[in-house]
Amino acid sequence: MVTAGKRDETGAARAGPSDTGPAYSGTASRILDVAEALVQTRGFNGFSYADVAAEMKITKAALHYHFAGKAELGEALITRYAARFAAALTAVDCAGAQPAAKLDAYASLYLDVLRNQRMCLCGMLAAEYQTLPEAMRVAVLRFFDANETWLEEVLEHGRAAGTLRFEGTARDTARTIIGSLEGAMLVARPYGDLDRFKAVARNILGTLAPAPMVAAGTDSA
Amino acid sequence: MVTAGKRDETGAARAGPSDTGPAYSGTASRILDVAEALVQTRGFNGFSYADVAAEMKITKAALHYHFAGKAELGEALITRYAARFAAALTAVDCAGAQPAAKLDAYASLYLDVLRNQRMCLCGMLAAEYQTLPEAMRVAVLRFFDANETWLEEVLEHGRAAGTLRFEGTARDTARTIIGSLEGAMLVARPYGDLDRFKAVARNILGTLAPAPMVAAGTDSA
DNA sequence: GTCTATAACGAGATAGAC
DNA sequence: GTCTATCTCGTTATAGAC
Secondary structure, three states: OOOOOOOOOOOOOOOOOOOOOOOOOHHHHHHHHHHHHHHHHHOHHHOOHHHHHHHHOOOHHHHHHHOOOHHHHHHHHHHHHHHHHHHHHHHHHHHOOOHHHHHHHHHHHHHHHHHOOOOOHHHHHHHOHHHOOHHHHHHHHHHHHHHHHHHHHHHHHHHHHOOOOOOOOHHHHHHHHHHHHHHHHHHHHHHOOHHHHHHHHHHHHHOOOOOOOOOOOOOOO | OOOOOOOOOOOOOOOOOOOOOOOOOHHHHHHHHHHHHHHHHHOHHHOOHHHHHHHHOOOHHHHHHHOOOHHHHHHHHHHHHHHHHHHHHHHHHHHOOOHHHHHHHHHHHHHHHHHOOOOOHHHHHHHOHHHOOHHHHHHHHHHHHHHHHHHHHHHHHHHHHOOOOOOOOHHHHHHHHHHHHHHHHHHHHHHOOHHHHHHHHHHHHHOOOOOOOOOOOOOOO
16 A cells, blocks of 8 residues: 555654554655655645655655655555544543643644644645545545544533533534634635634634633633 | 636626726637636646646647736636626625625635535635745735625624624634635535535534524524 | 666647748 | 647656666
């Protein structure tokens, strides 16, 4: 599936105690880092092997050794990104905070991406969806599904505990959160304005809980 | 709204009594139609002159006669799209409905785009922003600015009349609406699921007014 | 694991005929 | 206003040396 030619020659890159996904060699891992940054800023159709090779100071041919083609590289990018995101959500769960605080933490993940002047990888790929190879399409949808599932559970727990209030289903509310935060990133990034994102996140999450959300410096609520 | 069908080359394409923007020749207008559809579905970096020429059954060279380069074509696309969108908003204003109904109409404009399995032109370009020529960048931001200004006024009027309720500034709320609807389109399109968009729109607009919104056939909420 | 070299193709763009 | 023909460049990808 991922076409990492060989395994690590040294230690490989591991995340932690729970092993998620394939481990890439140091070079393959760095290729993914560079490609990821390029896709998140320029889009999958807006970068080339030449771009990655130039930034890494290796040749295009070397890239093909690690990832047979752009499609395989793209697939690996999503898989790694999704695994990292899932790990971040698990970390939030393990912190054992209240549902409302979990939603704040969720929004903070988006904010961190935007801080690096990047778009969410899968949000970017969602825009280019029609041009993507099938394997990438499937992976993109799975990413959103995973987000939805996690949010749904947080929302249900919050509603059961009485700390979150919302109309309609938890699923629709989860989809609203995902869509709104993705869109907030999409629009805020061209303006280079973090506050634009924060204002939307505050508005969205603010309707779910009485307490102020997301790095709320001004406590007008 | 958004993207009319085909016009004959003798009549040129006019919107109505109030003339907005430059009038294109029949051919130029059809080029814009085809290119618009391609950008909205595949992105600016996901289509080529060859694609347009093929669909129109003319040659690439003919395209260059009407639009010197891809940058100029892109600029013309945004300008026309923004003018059409502005005209649609003016039409909503002239209908003289209540603020809440205007917001519904606004969301319907997005829904119509999604119905054609397209992304908002400027939402798509926002994703590709970093790769766009300067003139296109400016035009994209102006589109969002115009949306924001219009929504801001609707929101202010609604709040003054007591038919809309929201916390914070009208500007931040306007930005929330834009971001949320753009993001809802972005995510709903890959799933090919209109309901996904509707659910988000209902949730977002529902927090602003007591009445159900957006083509709410079932008022069970 | 990385290189040189190159194939094979498509991109945006131009010149000049009709 | 559209054509044929061509140019130049960048793209993905492969073969084979080191």
